[in-house]
Amino acid sequence: MNNLYENRKFAISLTLILIALIFIIKLFYLQILNTSYRLSAENNVIRYVPQFPARGLIFDRNGKLVVHNEAAYDLMVIPSQLEVFDTTGLCEILMTEKEEFIENLKAARAYSPYIPSSIIKQINPKTYAKLQEKLYRFPGFYVHTRTLRKYSQDIAAHLLGYVGEVTEKEIAKDDYYKMGDYIGKSGIEKSYETDLRGQKGVKMYLVDVHNRIKGSYQNGRHDKDPVVGSNLTATFDADLQAYGEKLMQNKIGSIVAIEPSTGEILSLVSAPGYKPSLLVGRVRSKNYLALARDTLKPLFNRALMASYPPGSTFKTLNGLIGLQEKTLYPSMTYSCTMGYHARGLTVGCHDHRSPLNLPSAVQISCNAYFCNVFRNILDSGKYTDIHESFDAWRNYLLSFGFGQKISLDLPNELKGFIPKTSYYDRYYGKKGWSSLTIISLAIGQGELGITPIQLANMTAAIANRGHYFSPHIIKAVAGRDDNKERFMKRHNTMIDSIHFAPVIQGMELAVNGAPGSGSTARIAKIDSIIVCGKTGTAQNPHGKDHSIFIAFAPKDNPEIAIAVFVENGGFGSTFAAPIASLMIEKYLKGNIKKNRKWIEDRMLNTDLIHGEQKK
Amino acid sequence: MVSRRNSVFANLDWMVIFLYFVLISWGVINIFSAEFNETTQNFFDFSLRSGKQMIWIAAALVLAMLILIIDSRFYIYFANPLYILMVLALLAVLVVGVEINGSKSWFVIGPVRIQPSEFAKVVTSLALAKYLSNPNIKLSRVKDLVIPLAIIFLPAMIILLQPDTGSTLVYFSLILVLYREGLPGVYVAIGLALAVLFIVTLLFDKLIIVSSLILLAFTIYFFLERRKKNFFIGLGLFLVTGGLVLGINQVLPEKFSIYYVLLITLLISGTIFLVLSLFHKLKYIILLLIILVGAVGFTYSVDYVFHNILEDHQQKRINVVLGIESDPLGSGYNVNQSKIAIGSGGFSGKGYLRGTQTKFNFVPEQSTDFIFCTVGEEWGFLGTSGLILVFATLLLRLIILAERQKTAFNRIYGYAVFSIILFHFTINIGMTIGLVPVIGIPLPFISYGGSSLWAFTILLFIFLRLDASRNEFL
């Protein structure tokens, strides 16, 4: 029997006795010697009144105030303290329906007789002034001040998001929140909630048996002051954002503009949108319901959540992949006879000069050229079979941020869709498909799901000649610029920077080519700035095609990269290109030059939703 | 068969069972009070926690009966298979578990939620007892320590991934079992010192810690050195070097913080003194210096790892464990509220159901981790010291039972039960009265919660079963 160490039982017992003794001594001190915790009278109670800090403000990239706060008042009730009171009189002061008031009172009583419940929310300052004079006549009621969001410019609803009362689920997730607290529900308000909300404080009052406040508990020694929320500096330009929203009025679609050198989102428009002020205060639930029921889905953020095939804008990427794979050289020419023809299959093209080299093919957007490029990538012989070569092609796409969430700080972004080989295997069988089966990918049609922010990001990567920074909407929290590492996350694409010149040359020609040379986007030309762009049209099985345009400018040291989608807008050059060029001009020049005013007027007056052209 | 079962009940230790019943009934009474207000009058309302706890208790008693009926050899033979099963269950919960309060440690089957980590303590204790009961194991040999430590810390590591730091820390209490079985005391002392230093490093400023370490070293030196002249030489050397370094620092264009001044002083004067003491062959000074430098190095590396290597969320998690960021209203709020509640109880308390501070969520987690507040407020000092005495009696009784076992397996398991309950008791009550950091673990038999109650019941009753048949197989 191994009882060599039996004596250690004494040390162990001693430890136990020591711990118990320390506890009893500490409790003797806490409960008997120290009287500061004892309350003055037997039945006195401490009441905890939370102190709500003001939510952080939001500024735009130029320091312009976009979101601030306004005081609002909630009428609170502690049911157990109520005495008989003049209900009609109170309702008159509050300007509310008596039935609703009584209903709310019942709910408060059912929730708890002791815990304060808010019974009328967000009383405006005027009513509050009247109420305050009369409040002494209504024991059991008191007013609780909190703040509401206020917008200096009624813009950027999708970016900013909105604030609402916490749900039970949110309370369960984070015990910071208590019933009736407010929390960011979407957009910046949601993703920067912990910065914006600050820290609640608490005041402790002594309350007697009749629940009358007797004064602060121990002179506020245990109180906690609230900490005001941090202010945020957003990356968007309020003027550009307002202008973009105006251009997109009466249209469905989106605009995403990014500063290529930083990944900062300059503007993000989803149309149709709504005014952020609609979702503030007592009108919120009513307005929210109306917006949620709208068949045009104004609450849906198309810039992050709608996915489309990218159309011909994707030819730029296929060209780059061909160059990197060495199956394409800039001077390589292919001829086009009204399209691409192979084994009885035809991909149509428009009438243009032929043959073309790479820059001209981008300029003119020749389908045949890129069908050749695409098939040469997949059938180059470098890979054993289509599965391997398709995977290689797909990896290039992934390196540009497709098929994944790319934004650093915008909630609810969708990943989009880039098919895998298994997807085609399921449809055609493992041996049943070839580069020809999926030829529509060459011109950005087919099974591709790309979100506008992803396409804007690709444009930024082209503008940077091979890398991008994760798009983000906030550049500084609490004025500190020390978050560079978080916000400046550089991603290198799999394309070497030397390959970008011919494709960018093609994009330059598409906008700036001589009249009659076949340039697809001459409408986007701006004097004194070299805009590089590419049009696209996404086939839409449900109606008129979607108009797409990507562009960046200036050509050297680009300051803005942009993607515009206009649903049912037809060709890329019809709506998307002019809107993109107006945005670029507005951002780089501040205003639109006289000779392009007609384009602006046409865009502002087009109504694609109600089908008629306003004059 | 019948006669043997009778013998089990005849040999049961009824004192432990009595204390068990005192604790669980006191527990449910306090859980009811913690939730009590005018709308919740009915004790047996099953939508209330007290009502649910009654159900858990009933189930726990059935479990206890089952455990007493099973042959005691079962626990010895199945210790290892059960251990493997438990590791698998802990891994499974990482994959298919449900996240509650930020840790993925629950299986949810219909209305029942089970936390396997609670039961892991029992099985780990059995496996540890089984392994250590081999008479050839000598814990004073380092190589014999590897497997026992692995048995203890494998489940602890998996639980840390959930992450449930409170439950992980419980496993450290099993070191006490190793100590009883022959682990050299110096290991325990070093381990304790490092643990304290680790926590202290994160709680206090580095400067304060380094200064107090140096002060401590000088104090120890003062008492160890018989020739006080040597002590004053050391102190003088330290002060002169300190003055010099400080002076140089003042004229430098870019001043270093006082923390670095202290470190450089320590390094220079330490080296000089080390050389001096080498000449005079003062062995223990060398040891003291090594320990001092080691301790300072340890605090520095903890600090460095914490701030530079750990990710934000990991830092936050550790801070939460240490109570630095335990609650939204700021550090210390929980403990402050809890102290106000307990303190307001006075000598005899406000009376059952008369508490005011432990209602309405002023004290967080008042029916689980902070249940001791309710005891303090409503039962006063009489109640709190009474409860501590009940626990102390139970724990002392467990030591006596463990020591009277005739097999090593039984004794080791008994000590494991003792250590786990002691740890929970110490940490839980210690945190509510502000003596230890806030670590969310329940008070055994008292706190609300089925998993915890069942786990402690199983833990205790297996030992009672082993004890009842201690005379059977010799």
Ligand SMILES: [Zn+2]
């Ligand atoms: Zn063509």
